[in-house]
Amino acid sequence: MLSALTAPVQRLLWLPIVFLAGCAVNPVTGKNELMLLDESQEISMGAKQFEPTQQSQGGRYMSDPDLTRYVSEIGQRLARVADRSLPYEFVIIDDSTPNAWALPGGKIAVNRGLLTKLNSEAELAAVLSHEIVHAAARHSAKSIERGMLLSSVIGVASSAIDQNAGNYGRIFDNGAQLGAQFIVSSYGREAELESDAYGMIYMMRAGFDPEAAVSLQETFVQLSKGQSNNWLDGMLASHPPSQERVEKNRDTAQRLKQAARQDLTLGFDRYQSKLNRLSQQSQAYNQTQTALIALKEGDLSKAQSEIQTALEQSQSEAQIHSAAGQIAMARQEFRQAQTHFSAAIKINPNHFRYFLGRGLAAKALNQTDAARADLQQSQALFSSQAAAQALAELGG
Numbered sequence: 564m565l566s567a568l569t570a571p572v573q574r575l576l577w578l579p580i581v582f583l584a585g586c587a588v589n590p591v592t593g594k595n596e597l598m599l600l601d602e603s604q605e606i607s608m609g610a611k612q613f614e615p616t617q618q619s620q621g622g623r624y625m626s627d628p629d630l631t632r633y634v635s636e637i638g639q640r641l642a643r644v645a646d647r648s649l650p651y652e653f654v655i656i657d658d659s660t661p662n663a664w665a666l667p668g669g670k671i672a673v674n675r676g677l678l679t680k681l682n683s684e685a686e687l688a689a690v691l692s693h694e695i696v697h698a699a700a701r702h703s704a705k706s707i708e709r710g711m712l713l714s715s716v717i718g719v720a721s722s723a724i725d726q727n728a729g730n731y732g733r734i735f736d737n738g739a740q741l742g743a744q745f746i747v748s749s750y751g752r753e754a755e756l757e758s759d760a761y762g763m764i765y766m767m768r769a770g771f772d773p774e775a776a777v778s779l780q781e782t783f784v785q786l787s788k789g790q791s792n793n794w795l796d797g798m799l800a801s802h803p804p805s806q807e808r809v810e811k812n813r814d815t816a817q818r819l820k821q822a823a824r825q826d827l828t829l830g831f832d833r834y835q836s837k838l839n840r841l842s843q844q845s846q847a848y849n850q851t852q853t854a855l856i857a858l859k860e861g862d863l864s865k866a867q868s869e870i871q872t873a874l875e876q877s878q879s880e881a882q883i884h885s886a887a888g889q890i891a892m893a894r895q896e897f898r899q900a901q902t903h904f905s906a907a908i909k910i911n912p913n914h915f916r917y918f919l920g921r922g923l924a925a926k927a928l929n930q931t932d933a934a935r936a937d938l939q940q941s942q943a944l945f946s947s948q949a950a951a952q953a954l955a956e957l958g959g
Contacts, residue, residue, distance in 0.1 A: 590647040591700035591761055598701070600667070605704045606650060609668030613652070616666065618945035621658035622914030624675050626840075626880055631655050633837045634673060637684065638691045642669070644768035646761070647699035653691065657882050657911070659848055665694040667704040678838060679845055680782070684830025685766070685775030692762035692769075693776075700761065702754040759808055763815050772827035773816040780809045847877035851886045858890055866890045881910040881917065888920045892927075900924040915944035926953055 587598045600608065617623055624631065631654070638653035645651075649669035656662075659676040671694045673687075681687050697703055759780075763773040784806060820827070835842075854869035870887045877883060888903035904921035911917065922937030935957050941950045 589700060591645075591696065592757065596701075596705075598704075600704055600707070605701070606668035608707070609666040609670040609698075609703075610650075612666055613670040615945060616664075617654065617656060617672065618915050620656050621675075621882060622656070622911060622916070624655040624657040625911040625913075626657075626844075630678075630837055630841060634678075634687070634691075637687055638671060638695070641688060641692045641695055641765050641769050641771075644765050645695050645699050649698060651695065651698070657914075659852055659882075663690050663694050665697040665703050667698065667701070667707065669695070669698045671695065671698065675841065679841060681834065682778070682831065683775060684834040685771045685828060686779050687834060688766050688769065688771040689762065689773075689776040689779045692765040692771075693758045695765060696758040696761045697754070700754075700757060702758065755808065756811060759812055760815055763812065763819060767819045767823065767827070770825060770828050772829050773812075773819050775829060777809060777812045777816050780812050784809060844877050844880055847873045847880065847883060850876070851883050854890060855886055858886075858893060863890070863894055867894065878906075879910070881907040881914070884910070885917055885920065888917075888924070892920065892924060895927075897924045897927045901928075913944065915941045915947065915950075918944065919947065919950050922950065923953060926957065931957060 586595055588594070589596055634655055635653045638651065642649075642651040651669035651671065654672050655678070656672050656674045658674045660674055661677040661680050663671070663673040663677055665671045671691065673690060673694075677690065678687070681690070759776060763776050766773045766776065850869050850873040854866045854873060857863075857866035857869060867890055870883070870890050873883050874887060884903045884907040888900045888907065891897070891900035891903055901921055901924045904917050904924065907914075907917040908921065918937045918941035922934045922941060925931075925934035925937060935954065938950045938954050938957070941947065942954070
């Protein structure tokens with residue numbers, strides 16, 4: 564009877580058998596669940612996607628290496644007490660949007676814009692431990708697996724047209740390309756509650772006061788009530804807060820602290836001292852955001868005025884110089900744009916947008932060789948349609 568069925572239907576019938584073979588115990592929760600990716604594939608996928616995902620946002624924050632080391636040290640302190648050993652890595656993204664995210668395999672990032680909203684070392688630990696659980700409990704991987712499963716079923720259904728559809732090997736090869744879209748997707752209620760609960764356990768194990776996870780959620784709930792789109796586009800979109808999470812975190816913190824046998828750290832003063840340099844740049848960054856909003860709205864005069872004020876306050880931040888370059892491009896001041904993008908590159912020579920901007924400015928000035936070199940460097944760091952199109956117009 565099976566041999567009489569069409570190939571697509573045969574493949575659909577085989578899918579449950581393939582999936583059952585992939586059932587395993589979640590290393591954090593102890594639950595039995597489907598796993599399409601084994602650990603080596605999960606780690607490889609996260610490692611391949613980590614740099615492109617950073618590039619697609621603001622790139623790494625390079626202005627304060629001490630702050631980067633500090634965030635990594637807190638992250639590694641938490642990772643050592645996690646229920647799953649992975650090659651954890653922690654970076655700061657040079658982006659004002661308050662957000663944090665985790666890729667499969669323990670690749671974790673926190674945006675510069677979120678760090679300025681936190682009050683203590685323990686709140687930083689709450690953010691990082693939450694992301695560690697997303698990686699350790701396979702929440703990020705499961706998001707990708709759901710996409711793979713959907714792609715597989717779609718591939719099976721369309722196999723009369725494409726006989727190669729549904730090929731697991733091909734899906735795994737393309738898996739790294741799927742990663743970036745899932746860091747901006749909202750985690751489900753169960754995954755968020757799970758990450759809160761186990762993250763607080765990790766905080767306790769590492770000596771941080773889990774009450775910070777309560778204050779953090781309270782802050783997020785308040786910020787979700789009519790606050791700026793910058794927040795809604797960041798942490799609150801990918802990690803939706805709720806009063807339920809506040810109450811559950813409060814209950815968990817009380818229970819954990821009753822069993823505590825060590826002094827627990829909040830670390831207000833230490834965190835503020837580590838954040839001192841970035842805090843001093845806050846006003847300049849705020850004016851840069853105002854300038855970029857004005858640019859988006861087409862008010863070039865206001866954009867220029869605001870970015871000039873930002874530059875008078877700070878010359879040390881790549882993103883501020885980059886914003887100045889974008890505004891100069893819009894004003895068709897291409898030599899000035901080159902100067903601003905060159906300043907950004909001097910601070911951070913590893914972000915594609917700065918080379919892209921300088922290359923486009925050089926192209927507008929008919930500096931063909933300089934334009935081609937910058938655009939090729941931009942493509943080497945991160946492939947973009949804008950650079951590809953400009954290179955094609957230059958003939959290479």
